[in-house]
Amino acid sequence: MSGALRVAVDREACCGSGNCVRTAPEVFDQDDADGLVLLRRSEPAPGDWDAVRQAAYNCPAGAIAVAGP
Amino acid sequence: MSDTLVTPIPAYPFGNDGPEPRLPDFGQEGVGRVRLPTGQEAWLFTRHEHLRELLRSPDFSSDFSRPGFPQIRPMPKEAPQRDGSFIRMDPPEHTRFRRMLTPEFMIKHIRTLEPLIRQTVLGALESLRAAGKPADLVEHFAMPVPSMVICHLLGVPYADHEFFQQRSRVLLAWASTPEQVQTVIEELREYLVRLIAEKRRNPGDDMISRLAAERVETGEMTERELVGLSVLLLVAGHETTANMIGLSTLVMLQHPAQLERLRQDPALIDDTVEELLRYLTIVRTGLTRVAVRDTTVGGHRVGAGEGVIGLLSAANRDEDVFTDAERFDLARGSHQHMAFGFGIHQCIGQPLARAELRIALQELFNGLPELALAVDPSTVEFRDAVVFGVRRLEVTW
Numbered sequence: 062m063s064g065a066l067r068v069a070v071d072r073e074a075c076c077g078s079g080n081c082v083r084t085a086p087e088v089f090d091q092d093d094a095d096g097l098v099l100l101r102r103s104e105p106a107p108g109d110w111d112a113v114r115q116a117a118y119n120c121p122a123g124a125i126a127v128a129g130p
Numbered sequence: 131m132s133d134t135l136v137t138p139i140p141a142y143p144f145g146n147d148g149p150e151p152r153l154p155d156f157g158q159e160g161v162g163r164v165r166l167p168t169g170q171e172a173w174l175f176t177r178h179e180h181l182r183e184l185l186r187s188p189d190f191s192s193d194f195s196r197p198g199f200p201q202i203r204p205m206p207k208e209a210p211q212r213d214g215s216f217i218r219m220d221p222p223e224h225t226r227f228r229r230m231l232t233p234e235f236m237i238k239h240i241r242t243l244e245p246l247i248r249q250t251v252l253g254a255l256e257s258l259r260a261a262g263k264p265a266d267l268v269e270h271f272a273m274p275v276p277s278m279v280i281c282h283l284l285g286v287p288y289a290d291h292e293f294f295q296q297r298s299r300v301l302l303a304w305a306s307t308p309e310q311v312q313t314v315i316e317e318l319r320e321y322l323v324r325l326i327a328e329k330r331r332n333p334g335d336d337m338i339s340r341l342a343a344e345r346v347e348t349g350e351m352t353e354r355e356l357v358g359l360s361v362l363l364l365v366a367g368h369e370t371t372a373n374m375i376g377l378s379t380l381v382m383l384q385h386p387a388q389l390e391r392l393r394q395d396p397a398l399i400d401d402t403v404e405e406l407l408r409y410l411t412i413v414r415t416g417l418t419r420v421a422v423r424d425t426t427v428g429g430h431r432v433g434a435g436e437g438v439i440g441l442l443s444a445a446n447r448d449e450d451v452f453t454d455a456e457r458f459d460l461a462r463g464s465h466q467h468m469a470f471g472f473g474i475h476q477c478i479g480q481p482l483a484r485a486e487l488r489i490a491l492q493e494l495f496n497g498l499p500e501l502a503l504a505v506d507p508s509t510v511e512f513r514d515a516v517v518f519g520v521r522r523l524e525v526t527w
């Protein structure tokens with residue numbers, strides 16, 4: 062076991078595309094007030110890891126960082 | 131270097147006349163020089179990985195008033211008013227406008243519009259039926275649906291659709307002269323100036339009224355900027371999705387086994403929409419940028435002031451990312467496609483476009499189970515413009 066997957070988002074860089082919310086709704090949300098990304102879980106459940114990695118890859122603004130396995 | 135002297139530089143754009151995009155053969159490197167109709171030369175990038183790097187890089191600008199910006203059409207002598215058209219801005223200006231619109235287009239907000247979209251789609255389907263078969267799907271269904279929806283969202287009277295559809299068409303056509311482009315931009319701006327003045331007197335429950343009250347009144351945005359921003363949303367909001375609905379219908383009808391698969395398993399609709407976006411990539415001319423400093427893309431040197439084009443349709447056919455990329459396969463799960471672009475300018479309207487496409491295709495194929503082309507597919511005429519599409523699509527049912 063190499064530990065848990067950790068996610069961080071950069072709201073300054075986010076352009077509000079909503080891609081991450083479509084890909085991993087358990088982990089990402091958009092702020093009602095400004096439409097920018099909100100993290101629901103910084104240590105997502107293992108079942109969401111693939112979706113989180115995909116969300117980071119597809120984030121147009123490069124605003125999602127993933128660390129861990 | 132001597133290479134460029136012997137090898138003729140291909141002319142760009144390549145021209146398009148069908149669902150399959152025309153792509154250059156630049157070998158494994160996937161990068162080459164092209165000559166634009168304005169006489170300029172530019173780098174054309176085609177690999178998915180290179181486009182990811184290019185479109186996320188702060189070393190490139192979207193501002194076409196910068197020296198060296200690759201112009202595919204000659205520009206009007208007097209640069210048209212562009213205030214508020216943030217698709218052609220860089221940060222921090224771009225960020226300021228984009229942030230004002232993000233809440234309007236976020237997934238949660240678009241979800242609340244779905245009943246309205248469905249009602250609009252069903253109404254258009256009714257008018258298609260009423261037209262009697264055979265009928266032009268573009269005129270009765272593909273155009274009216276996104277036009278009505280964007281009108282509702284912005285607060286633009288749909289009764290004026292002939293006015294703005296005709297202007298949008300001229301704005302996006304390659305054949306338009308710089309003077310024609312200039313004229314239609316001015317006409318669209320004048321139309322919105324009047325509409326905004328009216329909204330400021332009598333606000334409605336719509337985006338233009340909200341932006342006028344919350345951003346113009348407060349001094350965050352000038353009225354001219356709201357005019358430019360509204361023109362951008364009005365044009366981008368209907369031409370793109372309309373062309374996608376028309377072309378998607380054609381592709382589905384030409385792949386009956388895939389259509390049958392979707393009918394058997396309606397849950398495939400989301401993947402179907404993504405695959406159609408990838409397969410068709412209607413922004414066929416790709417995205418133009420200029421380097422603001424010496425930089426590299428995928429190890430290729432690009433000098434400050436050199437123009438580049440990221441060919442989305444080629445990236446969406448990159449075999450390293452999409453196996454058998456030329457095959458239309460609605461279950462492939464084409465999530466990495468670039469039909470909406472990439473980087474900070476990635477389409478802000480994508481949640482709306484996806485909802486419209488999903489609902490339009492669902493209701494069309496459910497409501498008209500016998501839907502078929504009424505003409506020989508080889509006679510279908512295409513519109514090769516800034517946004518690619520079908521001119522008419524005669525169907526029967």
Ligand code: HEM
Nearest residue numbers: 216217363366367370371374413470471475477478479483
């Ligand atoms: C299937 C339909 C659509 C496609 C394929 C599409 C494609 C694109 C692409 C490729 C870009 C990136 C341009 C660039 O980087 O230079 C873009 C940007 C944009 N799109 Fe769309 N679009 C679609 C629908 C819509 C809709 C429905 C709207 C709604 C109003 C819209 C509004 C915009 C705006 C305002 C931008 C500029 C965003 C920015 O610069 O930050 N689009 N679109």
Ligand code: SF4
Nearest residue numbers: 075076078079081120
């Ligand atoms: S995918 Fe990236 S840019 Fe889009 S909302 Fe999520 S964090 Fe923001």
